[in-house]
Amino acid sequence: MILVVAGLDPSAGAGIFQDIKVISALGLRAYGVVSAFTVQNEKRVFSVNFREWDVMRREIEVLPTPKVIKIGLSLPAVVKKLREMFPSSRIVWNVILSSSSGFKFLDPETVDKFTEYADYVILNSEEARYLELKENFIVTGGHETGRSVRVRFRGKDFEIPRVSGEFHGTGCAFSSAFSGFLALNYSAEEAILAAMDLVRKILLRSQGDSVETEKLLREWYKHDVLNSLDEILPEFLEIGPLTVPEVGQNISYALPWAQTEFEVGKFPGRIRLKEGKAVAVSSASFKDRSHTARMAIAIMQFHPHMRCTVNVKYKKEYVERAEKKGLRVFRYDRSKEPSEVREKEGESMKWMIEQAISQLKSPPDVIYDEGWWGKEAMIRVFGRDPREVLEKIKLMLEG
Template sequence: MKKLLIISGFDPSSGAGLIQDVGIATAMGMSVYSAVSAFTKQTLEKTYNVKFREISEILDEIELLEDVSVVKVGVAQPKIIKELRNLFKNSTIVWNPVLESSSGFKFLDEEEVKRYMKFADYIVVNSVEAKKVGIFDNMVITGGHENTEMIEIKYKGKVFQHERIRGNFRGTGCVFSTLFSSLLVLGYTPEESIKRASEILVRVLKRSKDRVQVELLTREWQKVEVLDELNSIVMDIMEIGHLTIPEVGQNVSYALPWAESEEEVAKFPGRIRLVFGKPHFLGDATYKGKSHTARMTLEMMKKFPYIRCTTNIKFNEKYVEKANKIGLKVYEHLRDSEPKMVKEKEGQSLRWGIANIIQDLDKSPDIIYDKGFWGKEAMIRVFGRNPREVIEKVKSVIF
């Protein structure tokens, strides 16, 4: 597998530099090598000092690395670019020579940078830096510092535009150049890399505050994974649904790790119902819509954040007895103990019941059941870390 080697400075605030670079690269699915080129003293607001590592030390660390497709360099002594060209003759070198920090701290001398530009395949700089070092044929010039409605990126006479997201963000140069490098590893052309890197950066900036929060990008694959995990139990429900689906229907909800609203909890659309004795789904799992199991999951996560999945199955005394017999942690929700204002408010009854039960527990419950109330069907709710764990608990009590 082709690798991306990242050589950049260590920023303890993680607003830019190596940590930011590795974060965005791994979010892009890259297999990454890395080395620290410098140590900085800085916060998200200001840079105070930089200490460059000896080039010989860095080269000694990386000389045995294989399958390096692209080398991405950030803040480093300019001479290292020539050494990298000799060491990785068949690799593409992308250099983002940060001349100074966003707070005005000077990292590199413009004249020294110019001497080593010819050894890189691509130089990624902002428009201010380009004016200082001059325009070179291998430059990708970003226009975030210009006072234009759209941000322009220039490369070999071509101009690429993307939406400007207003805000004072740190780390945009690091992130863009690393996205650009990652896409080169994937075989994108420079032009297509610029376009796609811009699209991804805009997407992340729309969700970010103060700095480029690359961790938000990694949340996207988790959203897909949660849906996949939920859809993976459809066949299980098809097999056992005739034993579990209540009259009001069943659902299974699976929350994202950071979920705070129902829109961040995956669930099946509508409810799973028996049609001619067989489970019927309205569609694949989705984040759209509402579900009582989603609300219960959110309530459970307030105390036990790792319990992210909930389903409801029809009440059967034998199921409860079996659950107790095999050692599951079983609790009863007494409907007649609910305050009047809770009973009268749609969607609050079960959340109140769960909160009331778990408030003094040290370990999360496996099952919470109730025997029904006027207009409310008796029900068993099963909780777990993920859909597979929940469905296995269900099977353990019905067979």
């Protein structure tokens, strides 16, 4: 467990919010106590109000003993108090003398008196000039120029390629990542390297001037989408002889923020019939193109929660059962497609969905057509996720 004692930055780019985001990204449990309230945004700090130890102590003493304590913007005496309270915990103090906009937080001479109570003191190279450097100092070079960022610790330099841009909160992100890796039993040197790599990956995903650690959650979403597809594939293969059309079948499941078909999970090569059995050519992937992926993107423009689309071979009784079971069904007449829609790749699917939503006044469960010149008759089933779509298809198959 990691205890975070840090200032509250309302912009969430730095301070206790950023600390907890980074630690959570490592899958670790973080407890937090606010040590200072600030009025600030990504550009400027307007004021700070430090909290007194006696108030903070009551909040801390009811929590479990932490393995690592990460201290951010706090009165320097807080470091000593925490060392006395938790003598066996490792303390990482991210010293912040002033903001990048020039707001003065702490006096260097006062800070110097308390650095010995921390196992590791992290600060940037500009602030290090004002303090008496000690063996436990980790000096970051993010404010320096050059193609790489250097971190110095006990006479050794660690380097990593620089991500272009000016970001608010890199010091908090690095010190929190370092604390997290310490909690995972990394040595200090390995924790520095791992923290540098993690922060670089965060910055590569960040936009504007904020450290957007939350973007790492998108990696989890990608895994979840593909895992959801792979897990449910056997059930689709089992009913495949009844549902796979001549052109093949695909189960497309979009990421919540999807804008293109390459942000939609699917089965490259489609599900096809071989000797009467359904087979998948590939496991789920974001690669390859798919009509159902484009349809998922199209319906999400109107109803973002409808992230999954599956095509099913057309049978009149399937449509009748869907209507009887209460599914919202729309019949699409391809003969009424405007020529400009029919001639442009991908436009017919969007136009079809627009017509369905306009008539049904709600998200469609099923859109079907009875074929056209060179077009196989087809049923499309829509839902929130592959499981919901599968259940809708099963309703169509039940006699």
